[in-house]
Amino acid sequence: MQTSYIENLNPTAPLNTGAIDPESLAYLRALIQEGLPLVERPYLSLAQQTGLTEQQVLDQLDVWQTEKLIRRFGIVINHHKIGYTSNAMVVWQIPPSDVDKVGKAISATGLVSLCYQRRACGDFWPYNLYCMLHGKNREEVLQRLQQLKQQCGLSDIPSRILFSLKQFKQCGGKYTFAQIDREKEATCTLHS
């Protein structure tokens, strides 16, 4: 289904936030990381809790998005729950001069959930481009990988596929900064 509001998520409105004191900002950031309140006017609710105006909250979120301090502003799906129970990390050994081209090509296929360049680690782990493939079963993941190889001309590139077998540890840990917990959660989502 087409949604028209998506295009209007981040209007190029003036980003004048006025003089918001840093404490209110820090509080807003902490609050919003707990999730957006599910009420008719969630930003007004955040404003009331932080002593800001609704407009200040809206403007500040635009600023954080523009500055890329906010990585994503959407819902995060429990993909296991909707049936994506198989995942594989696929690593490629790409000549350094081609990494840019291949990374962009892989990303453009829509077949991968993420694509990162990582530092290679000696001769026994020479892989420098990583992507994550999700599917409802192994066959689906392997099919996607086949498609990916065909679409990006990767059939002759040295690669390894690593299916996940077992999750030893759920996301957890104790940190001073809530931000890191949130990012860990994002990372867990990305790698799980």
Next chain:
Amino acid sequence: MHTAQLEEESVKPGVVRSTQPEYELEELDRTLINTLQYGLPICDEPFARIARALGTSEGVVLDRLKDLLNHGYLTRFGPLFHAEQLGGALTLAAMRVPADEVSRIAEMVNRHPEVAHNYERDHDFNIWFVIATEQEFQIQEVIESIESETGYPVYNLPKQREFYVGLHFKA
């Protein structure tokens, strides 16, 4: 992950919704899942805007989202901040240990609170985990500590460039 506030807010009375653990997704749930992964409107009445785009009411959108959260279909509802930009450090690390040692070593790795999660993968590099610390230098400290405890090398595979992050799943 949802707030206490969300937990307190139950489904509105009069709306007949299943509260069984196994919640069957309906068409509208799927549409919400499939579209809101790409973003939430930043405007005074975001749920009303979503409802208009989907041809339903604000109350229905809110109820459905609460159900999806309560039944675990959604893990987050709101922004994810970029940890590196806030000063946090992250890396992916791998170990290659004998198959009969995997469980024992994984347990030792997991005792470190900086280890965000840990997966066994079907490869001779078989233990894969994320290390998240407040500061960059602490990554190396954790790695050295795991190496000395387990007697196996830990391969540090830090991210150099992010080409694509699009964890979008079609329901």
